[in-house]
Amino acid sequence: MMSVISHWSLENQERARSILASYPVKRSALMPLLYVASLEHEYASLEAMCEVAELIDITPVQVQSVATFYTMFKREKIGDYLISVCTSISCHLNGADEVLAAVEEASGVASGETTDDGSVSVEHVECIGACGGAPAVQVNYELIEGITLDKAEALIDWLRDTKPTVLLADEMQQLFGGQRSFDWGSTEPQGATRPVPAFGPYGSTNGSARGGR
């Protein structure tokens, strides 16, 4: 069973093993495994879905049917930096449409598209739970609250110029953010290295976090 992923990095194979061990029924591991497989294959490719299917003993079509239900499994290759602009109600009331336009303008691509050099993808999303710091955006799911039009442009330039390998929410908030939903407390050492949620047990985070149980 595990042999199907013997070409994965050792770290990701270990992640897959500990994910499978965390659930009494292995099909529950589908979404976590698909995130790990998306790291291996850069997105939830057909190959990724076939591997996950074999790991949990269901058919690839069943995995695909689940994957297509959720917006965070990307079934096409996307940029290194996924910029998600919230355009739900509270952000809408605070100028989110203009923020989206500024991001599109600065990146040169419309929502749903990826730049030719493969660096940046833009999408508009529903509420990301940052309404008190509206308008809000995420880069690879790391949050920036209270962004302005100028700062949105500056964010794109910064991503292109400095090509950060790890996106730290606190750093981005410092550089490009404003009003927050609440005091964030102390800074967080971990951030995202890919457009997959930066969660140690199965995400693209820097630093080592132990596996789930």
Add this chain to the structure above:
Amino acid sequence: MTDKILTVRMDAHPSDSHTLSRYLDTGGYEALTKALNDMSKEDIIEEVKASNLRGRGGAGFPMGVKWGFLAPAEPRYLVVNCDESEPGTFNDRQLTERDPHQLLEGIIISSYALGVSHAFVYIRGEYPKSARRLQRAVEEAYDAGYLGQDIRGTEFSLDVTLHLGGGAYICGEETALLNSLEGRRGEPRLKPPFPAVEGLYAKPTIVNNVESISNVPWIMTNGGTAYAAIGPERSAGTKMLSISGHIARPGNHEIVMGMTWRELIFDIGGGIPDGKALKAWIPGGASAPWFVPDEHLDTIVSIDDVAANGSMIGAGAVVVMDETTNVVAAAHRIVRFFAHESCGQCTPCREGTSWLEAVLKRILDGNGRPEDIDLMLDISDNISPGLKWPPAMTTICPLGPSTVSPITSITRWFRPELEAMIAGSEGPVG
């Protein structure tokens, strides 16, 4: 009189309220010790019943009563709902980022009382920081012997697994959440059977919200009666309200219910920025019918008073709109959300939500027709017959009927504005 429960530690210790060491030296895990050593499982459930805590995830169902429905079959599961995706809501995010051990202690006590040995927290995929902070807390708790085998020298064992969602609002609905956790599409199940009888893997399962469970340690320490004594009779305890939109002090405010909306918006929320006038507000998230100043400023902020006035507190999201707000655009934004998030199982929801979105869009684009208001009400009536509150259901879950809330709100409170927009549509379209 206690007026804050959940945010005390994070306010007093902003730099490290999320760590085990700070948690321990502010009384953390003492409630667990008390529960394990001095209380039977029945005692714990009795205290939760006595607290009169009504679930904070939106439906307001009494937590102790739900626990009482848990079927005896084994194994049983506890699933904590941290999917928090209702537009306007961000309180579970703060509770998990800033005080993860408070939630974890609540999970451990609840699991002990309910006879659960494996608990899950379903966290929306867009909350990686919540997931990281909870993961760290879980690791600390295993190392300190609060999780794992034979917790604190007892025979009680518990594992906690964190599970990230994939960006689907509907997975906040408890049965959709369970399907998602089973590795399936997040489609709500028909009820009954209720999760307490057939939930995760068809086993007895309690699903509770993050804020609900975060109150459990306090209830164990201070007693259910003390909790019930806070606030109005049927809205006991404190409530985290997320206030956003056009408001001077946006954010989460932990309040005791019982004040008026005027006090909430103007005193706690600091009023409307730039001296503008209040036009409307949503008292309980995108699903809730709107309130307006002429009618509702002196209404009491409580679960029952808001319900009696045709809306709901829901998960506690207050969205404030000032006089400059284009209410049709605001309604469109909310309807668009539901159309996007409909899981597609029920025809009235799948078809009706996109149709409503399309009609609102054409009105906004200057192509509205005089019959569009009646058309929207007619579509709404097909989704939720009679347009009553609480809504009648033709669908498996309440998402469909939620779409109707912004429609009835603008047709009821802002009809002239809607009509003027449609009238202005006639002739050449700019």
